[in-house]
Amino acid sequence: xxxxxxxxxxxxxxxxxxxxxxxxxxxxxxxxxxxxxxxxxxxxxxxxxxxxxxxxxxxxxxxxxxxxxxxxxxxxxxxxxxxxxxxxxxxxxxxxxxxxxxxxxxxxxxxxxxxxxxxxxxxxxxxxxxxxxxxxxxxxxxxxxxxxxxxxxxxxxxxxxxxxxxxxxxxxxxxxxxxxxxxxxxxxxxxxxxxxxxxxxxxxxxxxxx
Numbered sequence: 001x002x003x004x005x006x007x008x009x010x011x012x013x014x015x016x017x018x019x020x021x022x023x024x025x026x027x028x029x030x031x032x033x034x035x036x037x038x039x040x041x042x043x044x045x046x047x048x049x050x051x052x053x054x055x056x057x058x059x060x061x062x063x064x065x066x067x068x069x070x071x072x073x074x075x076x077x078x079x080x081x082x083x084x085x086x087x088x089x090x091x092x093x094x095x096x097x098x099x100x101x102x103x104x105x106x107x108x109x110x111x112x113x114x115x116x117x118x119x120x121x122x123x124x125x126x127x128x129x130x131x132x133x134x135x136x137x138x139x140x141x142x143x144x145x146x147x148x149x150x151x152x153x154x155x156x157x158x159x160x161x162x163x164x165x166x167x168x169x170x171x172x173x174x175x176x177x178x179x180x181x182x183x184x185x186x187x188x189x190x191x192x193x194x195x196x197x198x199x200x201x202x203x204x205x206x207x208x209x210x
Contacts, residue, residue: 090122097130
């Protein structure tokens with residue numbers, strides 16, 4: 001329905017005030033795209049807080065900030081980084097398509113064929129992406145089952161003793177106590193560079209067989 005800017009603003013304001021009067025401010029969700037001073041400081045920063053909704057998202061939630069979380073929580077580095085595709089021998093492309101969507105698309109395209117010549121590319125994705133089409137192995141999991149696959153892989157790595165003992169550490173007596181369904185004493189494991197591997201096993205991984 002064609003309307004003026006004033007009419008549009010009044011309509012928006014009326015809808016927002018209706019939520020406030022019903023004590024439902026959380027039902028307002030604000031989503032924005034790339035940055036600008038107006039959208040960042042006022043619409044994205046101040047407005048949701050004054051209104052009383054926690055539901056405001058920028059494109060960073062599925063872009064740069066999300067990318068930083070991986071190395072941030074595993075390596076303590078919250079910043080942009082790229083991958084050593086020039087030396088990679090096994091590339092696991094999980095839920096993404098570096099040939100068409102990442103911060104270094106030209107770099108991925110230039111080095112992808114060399115990775116295939118040198119090693120193996122495994123793609124985990126429910127859809128047929130460009131990377132999937134070129135991969136040596138494709139695991140077309142059902143949408144939403146990434147966590148189940150990851151937990152199953154972790155279960156196998158631990159029960160079969162395939163984890164990196166130089167990095168993770170190992171059991172003090174040298175005997176692998178990771179057995180399907182069995183709880184492990186956390187004090188029996190001498191951890192090195194990781195934190196809480198036995199705790200994760202007891203809470204989640206011990207029952208997550210493939």
